[in-house]
Amino acid sequence: MEFEEMQKIWDKQRNEMLFVINEEALHNRVKAKKRQANRIVNATEIGLMFVNTITATILLVDAIIDKEGFWDYGGAFAMMLTVLYLLFIRRKRKIAANKFDRSMLGELDHAISNTNSILQLVSTMIWWYFTPIAIFTISKMLIKGASVESWLLISGAFVLAYFLVNWERNYCHIPRKRYLEALKQKLME
Amino acid sequence: MKESEQQKIFSSWLADHKGLIFKVLRAYASTPEDREDLFQEIAAQVWRSIPNFRRESAVTTWIYRISLNIAISWSTKEKRKVNPQSIDTVEHLISENDTPLDERLAWLYEEIKKMNEVDRSLTLLLLDGFSYKEMAEMIGISESNIGVKIHRIKRELTKRSAKYQNHGV
The missing domain is CATH 1.10.1740.10 (RNA polymerase sigma factor, region 2, helix turn helix motif)
Incomplete structure (x- = not known):
């Protein structure tokens, strides 16, 4: 069969509808989807900023009440820095969203850039988020003398968080980035 | 709005x-x-x-x-x-x-489904009569690149259709 013949077969379907739409259900779903748009990303960013601000406030109040809490002041300051960093990342992401053209290649570049942002955030999180918090927490526990249970609990929480973040990076984001890059390669070759 | x-x-x-x-x-x-x-x-x-x-x-x-x-x-x-x-x-x-879908149309859709994501898009656009220029704008690659891909797709589809007809499926 020549391609022109395939074209004729294809054209015949124009008047035949393959599916029937339930318009009312669709309208309801689209409205729900609209509300849901960006909810996950926003919830992660805003949630993290909220939790860090609350933690910073608690540490600050603790430091003021203790009157000798250098580690609490330091911890509160480090926490506030993470909030500012998250604000910066969020703003960068929003500006970048309008930068890409609407072609397929543009959309792919956008998706790759989003994945890169997440990877950057995850890598930054490990070194610039967990490490200072771990240092402040461990130093405070050393100075104030924590029980064995506290040591086990806190160390376990840090190790678990470290593995979870790494797992997410290696098994979700990196394969997705590779797939998108392979797709871009297919588009360009 | x-x-x-x-x-x-x-x-x-x-x-x-x-x-x-x-x-x-x-x-x-x-x-x-x-x-x-x-x-x-x-x-x-x-x-x-x-x-x-x-x-x-x-x-x-x-x-x-x-x-x-x-x-x-x-x-x-x-x-x-x-x-x-x-x-x-x-x-x-x-x-x-x-x-019911025309048997040959069903075959065509099956063949399109076997392609990679990019070629699938190009085939749909080609069959729906978009020009190379329009496709290039939509995909974001050059017209000549589109031409090369389309040539390959057409050749592959024609080859597969010969197989399909020979087997009388």
Whole structure:
């Protein structure tokens, strides 16, 4: 069969509808989807900023009440820095969203850039988020003398968080980035 | 833009161009659940895109571009596991028409489905009569690159059709 013949077969379907739409259900779903748009990303960013601000406030109040809490002041300051960093990342992401053209290649570049942002955030999180918090927490526990249970609990929480973040990076984001890059390669070759 | 106005445009776009969305669904999604999921994604994106439509391109081109972009990114995502019970209880967005598909058309769709995501898009655009220039703008690569790809697709489809006819399937 020549391609022109395939074209004729294809054209015949124009008047035949393959599916029937339930318009009312669709309208309801689209409205729900609209509300849901960006909810996950926003919830992660805003949630993290909220939790860090609350933690910073608690540490600050603790430091003021203790009157000798250098580690609490330091911890509160480090926490506030993470909030500012998250604000910066969020703003960068929003500006970048309008930068890409609407072609397929543009959309792919956008998706790759989003994945890169997440990877950057995850890598930054490990070194610039967990490490200072771990240092402040461990130093405070050393100075104030924590029980064995506290040591086990806190160390376990840090190790678990470290593995979870790494797992997410290696098994979700990196394969997705590779797939998108392979797709871009297919588009360009 | 008022929501009622957006809704009006959405309904009219859907009425006039649902055919092309269905073609994308058939080319990218295999099961009814997947088609439902992809259709929902495309419809939501078409809805969101309405305030950004500047009439620089035809509505058909605009909707095709959105549908193909969504279909490609949708197919890169890990498919969620669908609970069979929930499928029965949830109100369906689309149902398949009872009219049986022409056997040769069904074969053509199967062949398109076997292609990679990019070639699938190009084949749909080619079969729907888009020019190389329009395709180049939609895909974001040069016209000459489009030409090379189209040549390869046509050659491959013709070769496969010979096999199909020889086996009399």
